[in-house]
Amino acid sequence: MLDKFCQLLKLVESTVKDIRHFIVLWAFVICATMILYVMLGMQIHFEDIYYPGIHYYWAFVAFAIRSSIGDIQPPRYTFWLSAREQGHSYIPFLMVYFIWLIWFCTQFINLVILLNFLIAVISQSYEDIMSREIFTRYSLRSHMN
Numbered sequence: 001m002l003d004k005f006c007q008l009l010k011l012v013e014s015t016v017k018d019i020r021h022f023i024v025l026w027a028f029v030i031c032a033t034m035i036l037y038v039m040l041g042m043q044i045h046f047e048d049i050y051y052p053g054i055h056y057y058w059a060f061v062a063f064a065i066r067s068s069i070g071d072i073q074p075p076r077y078t079f080w081l082s083a084r085e086q087g088h089s090y091i092p093f094l095m096v097y098f099i100w101l102i103w104f105c106t107q108f109i110n111l112v113i114l115l116n117f118l119i120a121v122i123s124q125s126y127e128d129i130m131s132r133e134i135f136t137r138y139s140l141r142s143h144m145n
Helices: 001-041 056-068 078-085 091-131 131-142
Strands: none
Touching: 001 056, 001 078, 001 091, 056 091, 091 131
């Protein structure tokens, strides 16, 4: 039983070490997503219960994180809709489609590419620990003696 517990601890330690590159990449994607959403003039549902009293930019970070872990929220673009209703040129029309394009791309990157990368990293850590199972078992027994 002690052998299995030590394997579990080594698995957690190895996974945390291996996942640091993923965390850096994920943080970069979150920041890039937030910056793109702010630059495109996208709004967040501030009247919802999700972000009461949170600063505008931190609400976008929370929105990007929630979207990246699968709690998908569609984009809001009331600024561009009101600009289109006021009779401006075709730019508001294009911006709505561009916001949707960016949203779909970020969902694809987050949910398909990054989550598969995370699964691969954790699987590799598990495989490495399981391949050293016998060595770990005998190493623990030698330390006990």
